[in-house]
Amino acid sequence: MKQAALLSRALRFSSFSSFSSFSPLSPVSAACLVLAALTALPALAQQNEAQAREARARGAKGDEAPTLPAVTVQARQVREKVQELPFTVNVLDEAQLEERRLTSLEDVLRGTPGVEVNSWGGVENANVRIRGVGSLYQGSSDDNSVIVNIDGAPVSVGNVGPGTLDVEQVEVLKGPQGTLFGRNSTAGAINIRTRKPQLGRWEGSARGEAGSSRQHLAEGVLNAPLGQQAAARLALRHSGQDYWYRNTLTGRPVSRPRDEALRASLLWQPQAATEVLLRASHHESGRYQNALRLRHGTGRYSDQELTSAHPLDGNFTRTGLYTLQVQHDFSGAQLTSVTSHERNKGFNINMTGREMMRLYMGVDMDMPQVLGYKGDSWNQDLRLSSRLGSRVFWVAGANALRRDSRNLDGRSFSVDADALYGETTWPVGASGLSLTAGLRHTRERKHYQSTQSTPAGVASGSVRERYTTGRAGLGWALSPQTRVYLTWARGHKSGGFSGSDFSDGAGDGSYYRPGRVDSVEAGLKHESADGRLRLDAALFHNRIKDDRMAAFNPATRLTRMVNVDTRSQGLEAQAHWRLGAGLTASGGLTWLRARIASGDVTTPIGVVRNGYRLPDVPRLSALLGLQWQRQLTAFWGLRSPALNARLTLRHVGRRAANVENSFDLGSYRKLDLRVGVSSGAVEVYLWADNLLNARYDLYGYYMGGGLQGGMSARGRSAGVGAVYFF
Known part of the structure; x- marks a missing residue:
């Protein structure tokens, strides 16, 4: 059997080491850390008052700030005010990430209206769609529609590594972003900006959490000056949990996954106009699986x-990511060079339980699926751009990429790509009108080789592509507070070779065609004159040619990639409102209609008909948040205590489980709460996730013959945490 051959090969795959040496911090240790912080709270509250006030200004004393903070982004590689962009951007700052306990990129994406994630139980294979645009199922690790940029370095969603560790801001850019971000950004892009070292300042923080199901987290950050022109920053995180489903033969959780992450940064600023920034990050996770559990018709x-x-x-x-950024400011321009190197490696045995195998194959045994991979990539980006506040926005640059990967089953892939790009937004006189235009031309070369023993021999293939992507738009400032815009964008997703370990034709170099996206967006951005209300709204329409879908064959248990056309259109709105008395409301919603637009396609488990709904895409998704911040009367010896409470409700509507629309995944509402009390340099907080105990579907899979598989989310959980700033 293929599985037996893969198991045998795995034993010889010596470069993939075991995770058994992983030594986690126990939940007891995490609990002790929290209890120690609780015990020391009155004493610590008297220390470091000046630094604490600055740290807490990012969070707990919002009643002292009656207006919303200004938001700047780097969505076009240059710092700009978010209100001036001709497309939609969802922005999460450091305080929001912390208070909503969004510790991973998957958490961030699932909490963003209009963004859908099918992670198959493991984020390394996550398939992300924005506004219904994205692969129906991934054909390979290179088959992505959403690119992630960490401090200017492009990585795939599955290789984000430290996630939100010591992150300053996350920006979710919606609509094709191929002009500036290049390949694999037909649906959008995610910009992650980590905190860089601060010159001349000793500062840091320590955090601990403990909760139900052995959930625990320990995190530390330290910033240290190195003379007057340099500084270093180190961030560490350890977290763990019990899986929320059990092995029925032992009565215990199937596994106890663990994560460890670190990021080290070194800043050198030889003069005011020049800075050199070196970053290195490492992330290691263990004991996870891409699980397929038996799903009953009731959910x-x-x-x-x-x-x-x-x-x-x-x-x-x-995953390891190493980035060197060199930046120099001229009087009217900024020169930036970003060089990055990414390395990743993984080995996973994903188990299908006996309860599933008895129904699926009629055998009383569990079935392992063995997956292994390793990859290496280099990226160089060099650009010249305008500076913040310039009347005319412009950026021009060149990019080069080299990526190599190898799978456990004997297949290797390589990608070489280079591109030239540029974009500008030009104001037209004093009328308030502005024109946006951008182009990117890319050359790609892909090579594939398979040395699988079945079928015998070596198969290989190569393909070359040249394509141009771009964006054009018109903006109009109706007033200093209100802008409207109309933008068209063209996105391109490269063709390629199937990279699934269990794909039909995996050894014969089967090729899937490139895809194309044409997107139109009309929007409005408004900020009230008193700075208390910010409102964005947009209408959009996407036409996708030759998207990808995986046709599953229950008889062979293999998949083959098929190209289909799709359409999606809808509306979005998001708002932030400082209500007063320490209350801030925020929210967003996306109404979306996403359908198959090709002729009928017959697959082994059904027919994909014209007009069928796209899988995992709900008609309605919404997010509502309410934050309350206020000063409290002194108690327990605390000086100037402050309350910071946040309630977040997410609604996701009913959606199809697969492209054949074999069954639906039900709608759900997820309610989260965090209540903290801070005093001086210390905050202690209680948290509760999924208060309504919604056991919603993370994904669904149809096995044929009425058999359903998938994965449910964790139910209700709660815990306590503490953080100390110094």
Whole structure:
């Protein structure tokens, strides 16, 4: 059997080490950290008052700030005010990430209206769609529609690594972003900006959390000056949990996943106009699996019935990202060079339990799926741009990419790409009108080789592509507070070779065609004169030619990629409103209609008909948040205590589970709460996730013959945390 061959090959794949040496911080240790902070709270509250006031200004004393803070982004590689952009951007700052407990990129994306994530139980294979645009199923690790940029370095969604560790801001850019971000950004892009070292300042923080199901987190950040022209910053995080589903043969959780992450940064500023910034990050996770559990028609899931008590102990994923950024400011321009190197490696045994195999194949045994990979990539970006506040926005640059990857089953892939790009927004006289135009021309070369033993021999393939993407738009400032815009964008998604370990034709170099997206967006951005209300709204329409879908064959348990056309259109709105008395309301919603627009396509498990709904895309998704911040009367010896409470409600509507529309995943509402009290340099908080205990579907999969699989989310959980700023 193919699985047996892969298991045998895995034993010889010596470069993939076991995760058994992973030594986590125990929940007891995390709890002790929190209890120690609680015990020391009155004493610590007297220390470092000046630094604490500055730290807390990012969060707990919002009643002293009656207006919303100004928001600047780097959505076009240059700092700009978010209100001036000709497309929609969802922005999450450091305080929001912390208070909503968004510790991973998957958490951020699931909490953004209009963004859908099918992670198959593991983020390394996450398939992300924005406004219904994105692969129906991924054909390979290179088949992405959403690119992630971490401090200017492009990475795939599955290789984000430290996630939101010591992050200053996350920007979710909606609509094709191929002009400036290049390949694999047909649906949008995600900009992650980490905090850089601060010159001349000793500062940092320490955080601990402990909660139900052995959830625990320990995190530390330190900023240290190195003379007058240099500084260093180090951030560390460890977290862990029990899986929320059990092995029925042992009565215990199937696994206890763990994560460790670090980021080190070094800043050198030889003169005021020049800075050199070196960053290195590492992330290691273990004991996860891309799980397929038995789903019943009511939406209830069975636990897994596994023969081994610890089948996932050897599973691991490692990611390293190294970035060198050199920037120099001229009187009217800014020159930036970003060089990045990414390395990733992983080995996973994903278990299908006996309860599923009895129904699926008629055998009383569990089934492992063995997956392994390693990859290496280099990226160089050089650009010249305008500076913040310039009357005319412009940027021009060149980019080069080299990526190599190898799978456990004997297949290797390589990508070489280079591009020239530029974009400008030009004001037209004093009328308030502005024109936006951008172009990017890319050359790509892809090569594929397979040395699988079945079928015998070596298969290979190569392909070359040249394509041009761009954006054009018209903006109009109706008043100093209100702008409207109309933007058209063209996106391109490269063709390629199937990279799935269980794809039909994986050894014969099967090629799927490139895709194209044409998107139109009309929007309005308004900020009230008193700075208390910010409102954005947009209408959009997307036409996708030759998107990808995976046709699953239950008889062979393999998939083959098929190209289909799709359409999506809808409206979005988001608002932030400082109500007064310490209350701030925020929210957003997306109404979306996304359909198949090709002729009928027959697959082994059904027919994909013209007009069918796109999988995982709800008609309505919405987010509502309410924050209350106020000063409290002194108690327990605390000086100037402050309350910071945040309630967040997310609604996701009913959506199709697969492209054949075989069954639906139900709608759900997820309610989260965080209540904290800060005094001086310390904050102690209680948190509760999924207060309504919604056991919603993370994804669904149709196996044929009425058999459904998938994964449910974690139910209600709660805990306590503490953070100390110094």
